[in-house]
Amino acid sequence: MDNHILIKDLKPDSRVEDIYLLKLIGLRDKKNGGQYLLLKLSDMSGEIMGMMWDKISGVIDKVKPGDFVKVKFRVQVYNNNLQAIVSRIEKVEESDVENAEIFFPSSEIPADKLYEKIVAFAEEKIENKYIKELVMRVYKEPEIKPMLLKAPAAKSLHHAYRGGYLEHVYGLLRLAEKICEIYPFINRDLVYTGILFHDIGKLWELSYQRDFNYTTEGRLLGHIAIEYEFVTDKIKEIPDFPENYKLHLQHIILSHHGELEFGSPKRPKTPEALLVATIDNLDAKMNAMKKAIDTDTPSDHPDWTPFLPMFERVIFKKRP
Numbered sequence: 001m002d003n004h005i006l007i008k009d010l011k012p013d014s015r016v017e018d019i020y021l022l023k024l025i026g027l028r029d030k031k032n033g034g035q036y037l038l039l040k041l042s043d044m045s046g047e048i049m050g051m052m053w054d055k056i057s058g059v060i061d062k063v064k065p066g067d068f069v070k071v072k073f074r075v076q077v078y079n080n081n082l083q084a085i086v087s088r089i090e091k092v093e094e095s096d097v098e099n100a101e102i103f104f105p106s107s108e109i110p111a112d113k114l115y116e117k118i119v120a121f122a123e124e125k126i127e128n129k130y131i132k133e134l135v136m137r138v139y140k141e142p143e144i145k146p147m148l149l150k151a152p153a154a155k156s157l158h159h160a161y162r163g164g165y166l167e168h169v170y171g172l173l174r175l176a177e178k179i180c181e182i183y184p185f186i187n188r189d190l191v192y193t194g195i196l197f198h199d200i201g202k203l204w205e206l207s208y209q210r211d212f213n214y215t216t217e218g219r220l221l222g223h224i225a226i227e228y229e230f231v232t233d234k235i236k237e238i239p240d241f242p243e244n245y246k247l248h249l250q251h252i253i254l255s256h257h258g259e260l261e262f263g264s265p266k267r268p269k270t271p272e273a274l275l276v277a278t279i280d281n282l283d284a285k286m287n288a289m290k291k292a293i294d295t296d297t298p299s300d301h302p303d304w305t306p307f308l309p310m311f312e313r314v315i316f317k318k319r320p
Contacts, residue, residue, distance in 0.1 A: 004102055008045035010075050010082055017072040019092055021103040022065055023047065023211050027056075039086060041071060042211075043103045046295070048075075050084035059089060066210040068092040068103070080300075107163030111149040114166035115139075121173050122196065128189045130241045134234060135196055147203045154202070155212045157310055158284040158291075165202060168283060169195060175279045186271050190245065194252035194276040201227030224265065228253050252276050285311070293317045 005018050024040035030053075037052040037059060050073060052059070063069055070092050073084040094100060107114065119139055126132045138144060153159030153168035172195045180188050201223030207213050217226065231253060235241050251273050257264035258277040268274040292305045292315050300306075305315040 004043070006045040007041065007043050007048050010048065012075055012077050012082065014075045015073075016075065016084075017070070019068055019070050019097060021210065022063055022067045022069045022089075024065055025060060025063060027060060037086070039084070039089070041069075041084060044101070044105045048082055048084050050086045052086040052089065055087075063089060063091045068094060068097050068100075105161035107159075107161060107167045109163070109167060111163035111166055114163060114170050115145070115148060118166060118170050118173065118196070121170075122192065125173075125177070126189050126192055128242075128245065130238060131189045131193050131245060133238055134231075134241070135193055137237070138200065138231075138234060139196070144203065150208055151203050152206065152208055152212055153199060154284070155206060155214065158287040160212060162208070165199060168199070168287070171283050172276075172279055175283065176275065179275060179279065183271070183275075186275060187248075190248050190252065190272040191275055193249055194256070194272060195280075197227060197231050197249070197253060198256040198276055198280060199223060199227070200230060201225070222263065224254060224257070224263065248272060256280055289315055293319070 005016055007020070010016065020041040020043055022039065023042045024038070026038050027035045028038045030036055035056065037056045039050040039052065041048050041050055050071075068091070069089050071084070071086055072088040073086040075082055076085055077083075097103075119136075122132065122135045122139065126135060139148070148166060150162050151166075152161055152164040154164070159165065159168045173192060176188075176191050176195060180186050180191060202218075204226050205215060205218030205221075205223035207215050228250060232246075232250065235246050235249075248270060251266065251268075251270060255264050255266040255268040255273045256277045258281060259267060264277075268277045288308075288310055292308055303316060303318050305317060307314055
């Protein structure tokens with residue numbers, strides 16, 4: 001696999017036969033009758049859409065999203081985007097893949113290092129003994145730690161890669177520490193704990209063993225409802241946990257999306273909740289904007305990104 005051709009390195013008219021992760025496959029109707037296969041292939045560097053026009057009988061029964069597949073294809077340009085014209089596709093067993101990690105985008109900082117930094121931050125910076133015990137019970141739980149190391153922060157919008165959850169959380173802790181120096185009346189313990197739990201429900205809202213997608217629990221409940229119940233249950237395990245801290249923390253969880261139209265059951269009504277919601281939005285958008293600039297997706301002008309629904313605008317790519 002040392003000679004694997006990354007998707008970001010594909011060039012027009014190149015011919016490729018290599019292993020990729022299959023993210024999507026489905027039958028579509030041809031304009032002149034008959035059907036073709038629409039596919040999406042991925043690795044750690046990106047994704048490419050593909051079409052298989054001929055010899056598609058039975059293929060869709062042999063491979064499914066999440067499979068490693070060996071694909072033979074030609075690269076062409078359509079509407080300023082590269083696409084793969086596939087002539088052959090077959091499933092590859094994971095045991096035959098030498099280095100599966102090259103198929104999954106991940107944080108530039110190793111997840112285990114991020115985890116260590118977060119735990120050390122909480123142990124050093126959180127002063128209230130009840131709050132600290134709550135955080136350590138969760139972050140050091142043997143069943144949860146492996147999930148933390150793999151989970152993205154979102155399915156696609158921001159920090160959508162392995163270790164993205166931890167990268168997002170650690171970035172928010174560092175932001176919050178600086179901002180709290182300017183606003184000393186803010187309760188730092190509540191802010192730090194709110195950050196550590198504001199997205200904990202995504203460990204169950206999302207599936208991330210292969211492709212990133214929503215679980216049934218995630219689709220029906222969403223991460224805010226999941227983490228509200230989870231954190232409330234964990235608080236019940238700690239004798240004499242202060243009721244006022246419980247109430248404030250629950251409010252941060254319920255209001256961290258900021259506005260009702262963005263999925264928050266409540267809008268922030270405390271300084272701590274407002275701070276968490278504000279920097280959560282900032283960090284998510286800065287990460288998404290950096291990705292849009294770095295990805296360098298073709299558009300109608302080389303200095304600008306395509307229209308980005310998250311921002312409802314195009315983004316200027318040329319850096320000063």
